[in-house]
Amino acid sequence: xxxxxxxxxxxxxxxxxxxxxxxxxxxxxxxxxxxxxxxxxxxxxxxxxxxxxxxxxxxxxxxxxxxxxxxxxxxxxxxxxxxxxxxxxxxxxxxxxxxxxxxxxxxxxxxxxxxxxxxxxxxxxxxxxxxxxxxxxxxxxxxxxxxxxxxxxxxxxxxxxxxxxxxxxxxxxxxxxxxxxxxxxxxxxxxxxxxxxxxxxxxxxxxxxxx
Numbered sequence: 001x002x003x004x005x006x007x008x009x010x011x012x013x014x015x016x017x018x019x020x021x022x023x024x025x026x027x028x029x030x031x032x033x034x035x036x037x038x039x040x041x042x043x044x045x046x047x048x049x050x051x052x053x054x055x056x057x058x059x060x061x062x063x064x065x066x067x068x069x070x071x072x073x074x075x076x077x078x079x080x081x082x083x084x085x086x087x088x089x090x091x092x093x094x095x096x097x098x099x100x101x102x103x104x105x106x107x108x109x110x111x112x113x114x115x116x117x118x119x120x121x122x123x124x125x126x127x128x129x130x131x132x133x134x135x136x137x138x139x140x141x142x143x144x145x146x147x148x149x150x151x152x153x154x155x156x157x158x159x160x161x162x163x164x165x166x167x168x169x170x171x172x173x174x175x176x177x178x179x180x181x182x183x184x185x186x187x188x189x190x191x192x193x194x195x196x197x198x199x200x201x202x203x204x205x206x207x208x209x210x211x
Contacts, residue, residue, distance in 0.1 A: 039082030057187030119191030
């Protein structure tokens with residue numbers, strides 16, 4: 001993982017490590033707001049420049065489907081929190097590729113497929129707020145049944161780009177921070193960096209209208 005990815009991963013972990021002092025809702029709202037003026041509006045000149053930088057990085061990777069990706073990225077660069085490209089350092093099509101893979105692996109109960117989309121380290125936060133930093137593939141493999149519990153896999157099956165909130169310099173999250181995706185390097189596919197059962201539980205309560 002390059003310096004860009006390490007910085008993004010560290011920020012994502014720090015953003016969620018304070019769950020013992022604030023509810024997942026409070027953390028998600030605070031992170032989504034971000035420092036004033038930091039979010040870049042989708043469709044702006046700055047967002048276009050971000051996309052150009054990402055496309056150049058994608059070309060260097062050798063698997064850039066130029067026409068299809070450019071079209072998709074221009075049409076889907078908007079998320080809660082601002083332009084996906086400027087906030088995360090990668091494109092909407094790269095996020096969609098990861099989400100598609102996660103949905104497929106969850107639907108098929110594909111253990112290897114889920115592990116392939118997870119970044120290392122991966123932060124796991126239990127429903128009661130206990131945190132575990134899984135620092136190696138072996139540690140994640142050993143904790144697989146805890147991290148990817150049936151309820152978590154069920155949620156992964158329906159993750160949608162339309163539901164993502166981006167936080168400039170930190171990545172994208174879903175369900176009040178139940179899942180964070182972090183970008184390892186400019187233009188790369190994001191990786192699952194956090195699974196937060198505490199946030200997922202609160203998101204479920206909000207969906208039920210009980211909070």
